Amino acid sequence: xxxxxxxxxxxxxxxxxxxxxxxxxxxxxxxxxxxxxxxxxxxxxxxxxxxxxxxxxxxxxxxxxxxxxxxxxxxxxxxxxxxxxxxxxxxxxxxxxxxxxxxxxxxxxxxxxxxxxxxxxxxxxxxxxxxxxxxxxxxxxxxxxxxxxxxxxxxxxxxxxxxxxxxxxxxxxxxxxxxxxxxxxxxxxxxxxxxxxxxxxxxxxxxxxxxxxxxxxxxxxxxxxxxxxxxxxxxxxxxxxxxxxxxxxxxxxxxxxxxxxxxxxxxxxxxxxxxxxxxxxxxxxxxxxxxxxxxxxxxxxxxxxxxxxxxxxxxxxxxxxxxxxxxxxxxxxxxxxxxxxxxxxxxxxxxxxxxxxxxxxxxxxxxxxxxxxxxxxxxxxxxxxxxxxxxxxxxxxxxxxxxxxxxxxxxxxxxxxxxxxxxxxxxxxxxxxxxxxxxxxxxxxxxxxxxxxxxxx
Numbered sequence: 001x002x003x004x005x006x007x008x009x010x011x012x013x014x015x016x017x018x019x020x021x022x023x024x025x026x027x028x029x030x031x032x033x034x035x036x037x038x039x040x041x042x043x044x045x046x047x048x049x050x051x052x053x054x055x056x057x058x059x060x061x062x063x064x065x066x067x068x069x070x071x072x073x074x075x076x077x078x079x080x081x082x083x084x085x086x087x088x089x090x091x092x093x094x095x096x097x098x099x100x101x102x103x104x105x106x107x108x109x110x111x112x113x114x115x116x117x118x119x120x121x122x123x124x125x126x127x128x129x130x131x132x133x134x135x136x137x138x139x140x141x142x143x144x145x146x147x148x149x150x151x152x153x154x155x156x157x158x159x160x161x162x163x164x165x166x167x168x169x170x171x172x173x174x175x176x177x178x179x180x181x182x183x184x185x186x187x188x189x190x191x192x193x194x195x196x197x198x199x200x201x202x203x204x205x206x207x208x209x210x211x212x213x214x215x216x217x218x219x220x221x222x223x224x225x226x227x228x229x230x231x232x233x234x235x236x237x238x239x240x241x242x243x244x245x246x247x248x249x250x251x252x253x254x255x256x257x258x259x260x261x262x263x264x265x266x267x268x269x270x271x272x273x274x275x276x277x278x279x280x281x282x283x284x285x286x287x288x289x290x291x292x293x294x295x296x297x298x299x300x301x302x303x304x305x306x307x308x309x310x311x312x313x314x315x316x317x318x319x320x321x322x323x324x325x326x327x328x329x330x331x332x333x334x335x336x337x338x339x340x341x342x343x344x345x346x347x348x349x350x351x352x353x354x355x356x357x358x359x360x361x362x363x364x365x366x367x368x369x370x371x372x373x374x375x376x377x378x379x380x381x382x383x384x385x386x387x388x389x390x391x392x393x394x395x396x397x398x399x400x401x402x403x404x405x406x407x408x409x410x411x412x413x414x415x416x417x418x419x420x421x422x423x424x425x426x427x428x429x430x431x432x433x434x435x436x437x438x439x440x441x442x443x444x445x446x447x448x449x450x451x452x453x454x455x456x457x
Contacts, residue, residue, distance in 0.1 A: 002321040003104060005029050005080045009073035010048065012084030013063065014388060015374045016296070017044035020082050023312040032076040034069055036062035038382045043374040052076050057384045063087045066094045070101050080104035080319060086386065089295040090117055106319040108272040108294050115268060116292040120163045120201045126289040129267040131260040134279065134288040136203035144184045147202055151180055154204045160184060162191035163199035170194055171237065173205050206288065208440045210248045210280040211239075213293075214261035215303045217314050217324065220271035224328045225258040226307045229299055231277075232441045233428065235351070240421070240444065241428060242299035243338045244306045247399060247437030248282055257287050262328075264292065273300075273315045298341070298391070301372060305337035305395040336399040338406045340429075343387040346419035347452055354419035355383040364412035368395040368405055371413075381418050389420060399437070403429055427451045 007030040010020050021031045021044060033048035038057035045051050052072035055062035062068065064087055073081050081098045083089035089107065092114035098105040107113070116122045120139040127133050135154050140163050141147040151158045151174070160183055162170025170191035174180035184200065192198035211234065215226040230246035231239045249257070261276035275297050277290040300311045309326070317325065345351040358379045363371045373390035381389065392409050396402040407429050413422060428451060433439050444451070 003079075005104060005316060005320055007032060007049070007076070007078045007080075008106070008316070009034055009052075009076055009078035009081045009103075010044070010084070011063070011069050011073070011081055012087060012089075013039050013042060013044060013374075013385065015372045015391065016084040016086075016298075017042075018047060018374050019312055019372055020084060021047045023310065023316060024082075027313065027316060029316070032073075032078050034063075034072050034076075036384075038384055041380075043376050043379070050076065057382065059087065059385065066091070066097055069094070070097050070103075073098070073103055074101050078103065080106055080316075082106040082316070082319075083295065085295050085298055090293070092117060104319050106272075106315055108270055108274065112268055112270055112272075113294045116274075116294050118163055119161060119165060119291055120199070122292055123201070123289065125268060126264055129260075129264045131264050131276075131289045132287060134203040134206060134290075137201045139201060140199040141202050144181050147180060147184050147200070148177055150202050151177065154202065156180075157205040157207075159203050159205045160187045160200050161203065162187065162195060162197075163201055164195040164197045165191060170200070206279050206281055208281075208283070208442070210246070210282060211277070211290075211441050212246050212249065212257065212280045212287070213275045213277040213297070214258050215273070215275055215297075215300065215311070216261050216265045216270070217273050217309075217311070217318065217326075218265045218270040219318055219322065219324045220269050222324055223262050223265035223270055224324060224326055224331060225262050226303050226309055226311070226331055227258060227333050228254060229302055231299065232439055233434070233444050234441055235444055235448070237441075239299065239341065241338065241340055241425065241434075242302050243336065243399070243402075244302040245333055245336065246280075248280060250285075253280075253285055253287065260287075260289075264289070272318050273311050298388070299339055301370060301391060301393045302337040302339045305370070305393060306334055307331055308334070335395055335397045336402040337393060337395045338399075338402050339391050339393045340406060340410060340425040341388055341421075342390045342392060342413070342425070343421045344381050344389050344418050345387050345421055347421060347424050348419075351421075353383060353387050355381045356418040357381075358415050359417045360415055362412065362414040363390075364392060364409035366409070366412075368402075369409045370394070375415070389418070392425075403435060424451060427453065 088094040096110040172183035172187040188198040233241040
């Protein structure tokens with residue numbers, strides 16, 4: 001049954017809050033921003049129809065406080081809550097609390113979030129749907145002894161992963177039994193600290209792997225894909241650069257991977273936007289399911305650029321119970337897009353966060369250039385949250401031309417008062433391996449010293 005959204009409560013901050021507000025405004029939907037006391041003068045707060053203060057600056061007392069967010073949403077008179085990414089976006093209890101309050105949760109059902117949020121359960125779902133998975137444990141490994149037995153069966157090296165994990169937390173690689181026993185304790189402790197649950201599962205470690213993900217949208221009955229994104233340029237398992245399509249896939253592998261993502265989404269009656277993530281081994285042309293993210297991704301703009309589909313607008317439509325407005329045949333992959341995440345970090349000081357006041361801001365523009373940001377002249381970057389300042393995204397007719405365009409765009413981006421990763425991105429885009437599309441998930445860290453050079457170290 002279709003419902004309508006008159007007013008949406010945006011339970012997030014930064015560039016994604018701005019992005020949601022813009023999409024809602026285009027649909028004629030009023031917006032209320034739920035923000036902390038530290039974000040009352042943010043760009044999103046200035047753009048929203050109204051704001052509701054959730055609590056003090058620490059995220060645990062504002063953006064992560066389920067009761068505070070739901071109470072503020074009800075108080076605002078909103079019909080729906082959009083969680084964006086991060087914070088409570090993949091918290092099934094939050095999604096259920098929103099629904100219990102009589103509001104629309106802009107995302108999949110609480111049941112789907114819980115199922116896909118449990119990495120061991122998601123793996124089992126993938127196997128049932130015929131999606132290739134990395135050889136590993138059938139579920140959570142209870143204790144070191146079982147982990148050692150599973151590792152012997154799977155074969156070293158192995159990777160321990162938090163069952164409730166995400167964002168690269170609670171992951172450890174072990175080359176042998178001795179290392180596995182030691183890392184099991186460390187990974188369990190980290191998982192408990194980060195997610196409140198220390199359960200781990202075990203997988204074979206795939207060396208020199210690519211990280212490729214498929215964007216899907218579904219209406220609970222049917223799902224389609226919007227092709228894939230390459231996300232292998234990472235530091236400490238955090239993505240820095242993304243591109244679409246992946247330069248590592250041929251058409252046959254692309255077709256199989258995208259079809260498997262649709263099969264998984266349809267097997268769980270997925271309604272909303274989501275991303276199915278894979279490890280890809282170019283040496284064998286094998287791909288393996290990693291996880292499914294039940295939310296809009298930071299890197300969604302590159303997919304929007306190559307397909308013409310507004311993913312955030314679709315998330316709002318689908319939340320109302322609308323059927324998919326596209327057939328798979330309608331989705332045409334066109335050209336190439338690249339995104340660089342500009343973070344408030346100082347590469348010369350081991351990427352230390354760099355809060356401060358933004359001055360002298362100039363944003364790039366021109367054909368095929370998009371900047372998703374919450375920056376404005378005089379904005380004070382707070383020290384409390386994720387360091388993402390802006391996403392510079394470009395599109396062009398080929399990957400070679402897109403690289404040239406994003407170099408130009410990054411050269412136009414100027415601001416002072418805050419250190420950033422801008423120069424590192426320019427160095428990356430001039431790197432022969434990156435230019436050739438010949439890189440894997442370990443490439444950036446392996447070449448970081450050379451990329452930084454004397455000027456950035």
